[in-house]
Amino acid sequence: MSNTGSDTPLVMEAVRRSYRTDAGSLDVLTAIDLTLRAGEIVALVAPSGSGKSTLLHLAGLLDRPDGGRVMMDGRDAGALPDNARTAIRRDRVGFVYQFHHLLAEFTALENIVLPQMIAGVSRRAAEARGQDLLAAFGLGHRVKHLPGKLSGGEQQRVAIARALANKPGVLLADEPTGNLDTKTADIVFNELLSAVRGQRVAALIATHNPDLAARMDRRVTLEGGRLIDLP
Ligand SMILES: Nc1ncnc2c1ncn2[C@@H]1O[C@H](COP(=O)(O)OP(=O)(O)OP(=O)(O)O)[C@@H](O)[C@H]1O
Numbered sequence: 568m569s570n571t572g573s574d575t576p577l578v579m580e581a582v583r584r585s586y587r588t589d590a591g592s593l594d595v596l597t598a599i600d601l602t603l604r605a606g607e608i609v610a611l612v613a614p615s616g617s618g619k620s621t622l623l624h625l626a627g628l629l630d631r632p633d634g635g636r637v638m639m640d641g642r643d644a645g646a647l648p649d650n651a652r653t654a655i656r657r658d659r660v661g662f663v664y665q666f667h668h669l670l671a672e673f674t675a676l677e678n679i680v681l682p683q684m685i686a687g688v689s690r691r692a693a694e695a696r697g698q699d700l701l702a703a704f705g706l707g708h709r710v711k712h713l714p715g716k717l718s719g720g721e722q723q724r725v726a727i728a729r730a731l732a733n734k735p736g737v738l739l740a741d742e743p744t745g746n747l748d749t750k751t752a753d754i755v756f757n758e759l760l761s762a763v764r765g766q767r768v769a770a771l772i773a774t775h776n777p778d779l780a781a782r783m784d785r786r787v788t789l790e791g792g793r794l795i796d797l798p
Pocket residue numbers: 586587588593595613614615616617618619620621622
């Protein structure tokens with residue numbers, strides 16, 4: 568369990584996804600091609616309703632495409648049974664959402680230790696990594712706090728640390744600082760970028776904020792079910 572995957576941890580080829588609705592088939596993603604290289608941070612700047620969540624779910628193996636391929640570390644995830652996909656998701660993908668989704672009855676450290684232990688890491692090693700990650704996010708003094716006793720920025724830092732706990736190859740984030748005030752969002756976002764770059768994680772980060780998007784390596788948007796490069 569380490570970030571020793573391929574140079575292109577995530578490759579999506581000709582991915583399609585439609586939903587059945589009362590009005591017929593809604594073709595949300597028609598031909599998605601995306602390659603995320605290790606250490607590359609890509610901004611997904613997509614209008615509401617264009618298929619951003621659908622794309623992130625497919626990339627994170629939470630959903631299966633109707634056509635095309637999603638490859639994680641060079642393996643075609645579509646060819647794998649659900650339990651294998653779950654294991655890959657657990658070990659290779661980190662998720663950060665707009666709201667922290669931390670377990671309220673567990674401390675900051677425990678929230679980071681648990682996913683590691685589920686992935687087979689010993690408690691001792693998991694705690695050591697959890698302490699390191701929290702210290703890297705300036706939370707060395709908050710390890711024993713319950714999420715409810717942390718500020719919004721601190722909660723989101725713990726959520727980011729948790730997403731990185733299993734040394735994922737791919738980090739998927741949906742407005743990761745969207746719930747924070749502008750100043751805190753700015754600081755936490757920079758910490759997120761620096762942690763992701765430091766660990767050579769490939770990241771796809773959805774944001775509506777052009778200033779945050781400008782700090783990433785490249786930008787893409789969704790148009791007519793396809794990914795288009797932005798300047
Ligand atoms: N399970 C579903 N069944 C039917 N339609 C769906 C389903 N999930 C999403 N959709 C529709 O597909 C389109 C894309 O949805 P998606 O949630 O991916 O958009 P989004 O870009 O993430 O939007 P937002 O930024 O508002 O969350 C929308 O028109 C949505 O209504």
